[in-house]
Structure formats: structure tokens, C-alpha cells
Amino acid sequence: MLSFYDGFFLNLCVMITSLFVYKELVKKSSFAMQTVSTAIIKGLFGGLLAAVLMRFSIKTGTNSMIDLRIIPFMLVVLYENWLSSLLTAALIIFVRFMMGVSIYSFVNVIFVLVSWVIFYYCFKRIENRWVSIVVMLTFSNIVYTVLNVIFTLGKSFNLFLIVTYWIICILGGVIAVYMMDYLNETEIIFKRNNKYAFTDPLTGLNNVRSFELAFNKAKSRLEKENESISIMIVDVDHFKQVNDTYGHLEGDVVLKKLAAILKMSQGPNDIISRNGGEEFSVLLKDCSHEEAYEKADALRKIVENSFFVIKNGTTSIHVTISIGITTYNDTTIEINQLYDHADQALYAAKKSGRNKVCSYSQVVDPVSN
CATH class of the missing domain: 1.10.1760.20 (Arp2/3 complex 21 kDa subunit ARPC3)
Incomplete structure (x- = not known):
């Protein structure tokens, strides 16, 4: 006791x-x-x-x-x-x-x-x-x-x-x-x-860290298996104007709606991430370049034809997106350059007028494409 x-x-x-x-x-x-x-x-x-x-x-x-x-x-x-x-x-x-x-x-x-x-x-x-x-x-x-x-x-x-x-x-x-x-x-x-730590708090999508983990895991698998992997980088056109005109809170509404469209339009095995700001990425496993291009263009059309309702339902606006894509073992040979090549393709899509899908092959050889 x-x-x-x-x-x-x-x-x-x-x-x-x-x-x-x-x-x-x-x-x-x-x-x-x-x-x-x-x-x-x-x-x-x-x-x-x-x-x-x-x-x-x-x-x-x-x-x-x-x-x-x-x-x-x-x-x-x-x-x-x-x-x-x-x-x-x-x-x-x-x-x-x-x-x-x-x-x-x-x-x-x-x-x-x-x-x-x-x-x-x-x-x-x-x-x-x-x-x-x-x-x-x-x-x-x-x-x-x-x-x-x-x-x-x-x-x-x-x-x-x-x-x-x-x-x-x-x-x-x-x-x-x-x-x-x-x-x-x-x-x-x-x-x-x-x-x-792995999820974007605004959209609920994967964040950059989660994307990098998935990308590194995919690279390790590709070293053992002969598969193709594609990546698309999506960016909202003139998003700064949306923020300047309607405010950042309404801009967040647009980003959340776009995230919902991305989740709805992509396959269950596709890894969708928000890279920051108005930029998103989609990692397409075992997806050829032709399939990736078709998916990207279908996504672009869905967004172009969608209404983005803001201001508590009182205002509807249209936005467009530009997309850059590339595919490992097709348009990109070095796996470590996959993201950079997709980013260059995105830049080319924006430079050529926006609301477009651009492949890295068009960056390398713009004449033949």
C-alpha cells in the first residue's frame, strides 16, 4: 500500500x-x-x-x-x-x-x-x-x-x-x-x-510530393518492364484575370471545379495532382502517346464547354486550358526528362494561342507536326 x-x-x-x-x-x-x-x-x-x-x-x-x-x-x-x-x-x-x-x-x-x-x-x-x-x-x-x-x-x-x-x-x-x-x-x-503532406488541401488531389513519389515508383517499374507512360501538364489560361476580376476565393472555386472535371474524365489508375497555382498534372500509366493525346484533347473540350459557377451561383464563366504532353519510349527517351518535356510542350501550347494540346514532338520538330 x-x-x-x-x-x-x-x-x-x-x-x-x-x-x-x-x-x-x-x-x-x-x-x-x-x-x-x-x-x-x-x-x-x-x-x-x-x-x-x-x-x-x-x-x-x-x-x-x-x-x-x-x-x-x-x-x-x-x-x-x-x-x-x-x-x-x-x-x-x-x-x-x-x-x-x-x-x-x-x-x-x-x-x-x-x-x-x-x-x-x-x-x-x-x-x-x-x-x-x-x-x-x-x-x-x-x-x-x-x-x-x-x-x-x-x-x-x-x-x-x-x-x-x-x-x-x-x-x-x-x-x-x-x-x-x-x-x-x-x-x-x-x-x-x-x-x-500528400494531398492538396484546396482540391483534394495529390500534391507535388505525392506526385513525385508516384512518378519515382513508376520509373522504378519501367526499369523492369517495357511499358509506356505518358504525362500531361494542364494549366488554366488567363487565370490571373479570373483572380483579378472576381477575387481569389472565386478563383479557388474555379480550381476546385477543374479538379472535379479532371477526376471525372480520367481513368482510375491515372494519378492526378495539383502542382501549385493553376497548374495540374496527370500521370497516365501504360498509355501510348496517341491515347494520351486523345485524352488530353477530350479534357480540353470538356473544360471549354463547361460552365464555372461562381459568386454563390449568381455568375457563370468559361475558362480554357492548355495542355502539354509527352510519352516515355516515344516522344521522350530519357525517363528523367519526362516532366520537363511535358512542361516545354505546355509552354508551346500557350505560346501558340492557348486552349490547345501540344505534344513534345511538336516542340522538337514543329515543321513535321
């Missing part, structure tokens, strides 16, 4: 460490998916944490001990589903009986089950979350106090024990919920940053 301060500090350390380990396991595994099996695992984890806290009971300075078993139980109710919380309750009851069968074992059954009802009622009915948490802990403590009075018949009622339990339970509960919220928020930020 530990002294009061040592025991309380140890219990907090155990809870915080366990919550951190739990969130790391959830973040790096399939536990984030809510299924029956994951609900069972999460419920068992909550019960295991409660059992550990029961093992490291806090000495109150009298012949009595208290623990924070109810806090993991409350956390499971708050953050998981009814099945997980029911399993946590069952495990708490089971562990208490394993520690010894006495009248207090049966008191624990009543305490846990009544607390479960209180927790779920507060969770469902009280909208303000922190008010709900305080009410949960308060009524759970009232149940603990009433049971203590009833089953001791008031003869060995220990006011110091009750007051101490109320203080550490509410304080420990608030700290545990705050820590859980902090870990959840950190996980959300981690996932968002991880997503935006």
Missing part, C-alpha cells in the same frame, strides 16, 4: 500513460474502425486499466483504501460505445471478486451498475460536455457515499474517507478527460497533417 499522495500521483501516472499507449495503438492499427471485435478489445482495455488502479489502491491514512476504478469506466462511456462500457463494468466486477469475496464485492456490483446507468443518462441527456462529466462524477460519488452508509450501518462511517474519495475522484476524472481530449485533438491534427 502507498501513502495518499504517492498513491494518487501513481494512479494519475498510470492513467495518463495508459491513455497515451491506448491512443498510439488505436492510431497505428485498425482499432480506429468501430466493429464488434474492436469494441470488445477497447472494453477489455478499460477494464484492465481499472484493474491496475484497483491493484494500486490509495491508502487514506486510516485502515481504508480507495481507488480510481470508476474513471476508466467513465472514459469508456464517454468515448466508446455501450458494448465496450458493459465489458469494462463486467471486468471491474470480476476483478473485485477475484480479490476476495465479501459484502464489499457485492457493494461494488451495485456501485458499478448504478454508475453505468448514471453515466449513460448524463451522456445522452446533458448537452454541455463538461457539465455532464461533473454531474456524472458527482452522482457516482453520491452513490458511493450512500452505499458506504447503508452497508456499514453508519457504525464505521468514515467522513475523511468519503471526502478524500470525492476530491480525488473528481480531480482525477477531470484530469483524465482533459488528457483524453488532448490526445484526441493531437490525433486529429496528426491525421490532418499526414493527409496534407
Whole structure:
């Protein structure tokens, strides 16, 4: 048994460490998916944490001990589903009986089950979350106090024990919920940053980093297999005028609509990316130069004939695009020059009047093309 301060500090350390380990396991595994099996695992984890806290009971300075078993139980109710919380309750009851069968074992059954009802009622009915948490802990403590009075018949009622339990339970509960919220928020930020490391936040397309990874992977495959790969670079014509006339927010609307057209018009194996600004790229795997040219021209026509609705639906505008394309093992022999050659073809398309598709072969030999 530990002294009061040592025991309380140890219990907090155990809870915080366990919550951190739990969130790391959830973040790096399939536990984030809510299924029956994951609900069972999460419920068992909550019960295991409660059992550990029961093992490291806090000495109150009298012949009595208290623990924070109810806090993991409350956390499971708050953050998981009814099945997980029911399993946590069952495990708490089971562990208490394993520690010894006495009248207090049966008191624990009543305490846990009544607390479960209180927790779920507060969770469902009280909208303000922190008010709900305080009410949960308060009524759970009232149940603990009433049971203590009833089953001791008031003869060995220990006011110091009750007051101490109320203080550490509410304080420990608030700290545990705050820590859980902090870990959840950190996980959300981690996932968002991880997503935006490979995804363009405006359009939802791949970003430059994601494109480079896919391109390097494709190059490695081409070294082993004799396949063709094409790339098209797409740029919105006179996009600066759109921004200057309607504002950058409306320009973003145009870019998102163009991204949607790109996703709709390209195949499932094509890798579509936003390279920055108004420039996009499409990596066409196992695609001949003729097929790439046909796809590019079809895309150009779709955009040319589309309405781009801006200003909250009050204005429609037309935009056009210029596209440069090239194909490895056809118009481009060196795989590392593929992107540069497509970029040169795009420049030629813009220089020759825009709203055009230009192949790198037209850059190399403009007379014959």
C-alpha cells in the first residue's frame, strides 16, 4: 500500500500513460474502425486499466483504501460505445471478486451498475460536455457515499474517507478527460497533417510530393518492364484575370471545379495532382502517346464547354486550358526528362494561342507536326 499522495500521483501516472499507449495503438492499427471485435478489445482495455488502479489502491491514512476504478469506466462511456462500457463494468466486477469475496464485492456490483446507468443518462441527456462529466462524477460519488452508509450501518462511517474519495475522484476524472481530449485533438491534427503532406488541401488531389513519389515508383517499374507512360501538364489560361476580376476565393472555386472535371474524365489508375497555382498534372500509366493525346484533347473540350459557377451561383464563366504532353519510349527517351518535356510542350501550347494540346514532338520538330 502507498501513502495518499504517492498513491494518487501513481494512479494519475498510470492513467495518463495508459491513455497515451491506448491512443498510439488505436492510431497505428485498425482499432480506429468501430466493429464488434474492436469494441470488445477497447472494453477489455478499460477494464484492465481499472484493474491496475484497483491493484494500486490509495491508502487514506486510516485502515481504508480507495481507488480510481470508476474513471476508466467513465472514459469508456464517454468515448466508446455501450458494448465496450458493459465489458469494462463486467471486468471491474470480476476483478473485485477475484480479490476476495465479501459484502464489499457485492457493494461494488451495485456501485458499478448504478454508475453505468448514471453515466449513460448524463451522456445522452446533458448537452454541455463538461457539465455532464461533473454531474456524472458527482452522482457516482453520491452513490458511493450512500452505499458506504447503508452497508456499514453508519457504525464505521468514515467522513475523511468519503471526502478524500470525492476530491480525488473528481480531480482525477477531470484530469483524465482533459488528457483524453488532448490526445484526441493531437490525433486529429496528426491525421490532418499526414493527409496534407500528400494531398492538396484546396482540391483534394495529390500534391507535388505525392506526385513525385508516384512518378519515382513508376520509373522504378519501367526499369523492369517495357511499358509506356505518358504525362500531361494542364494549366488554366488567363487565370490571373479570373483572380483579378472576381477575387481569389472565386478563383479557388474555379480550381476546385477543374479538379472535379479532371477526376471525372480520367481513368482510375491515372494519378492526378495539383502542382501549385493553376497548374495540374496527370500521370497516365501504360498509355501510348496517341491515347494520351486523345485524352488530353477530350479534357480540353470538356473544360471549354463547361460552365464555372461562381459568386454563390449568381455568375457563370468559361475558362480554357492548355495542355502539354509527352510519352516515355516515344516522344521522350530519357525517363528523367519526362516532366520537363511535358512542361516545354505546355509552354508551346500557350505560346501558340492557348486552349490547345501540344505534344513534345511538336516542340522538337514543329515543321513535321
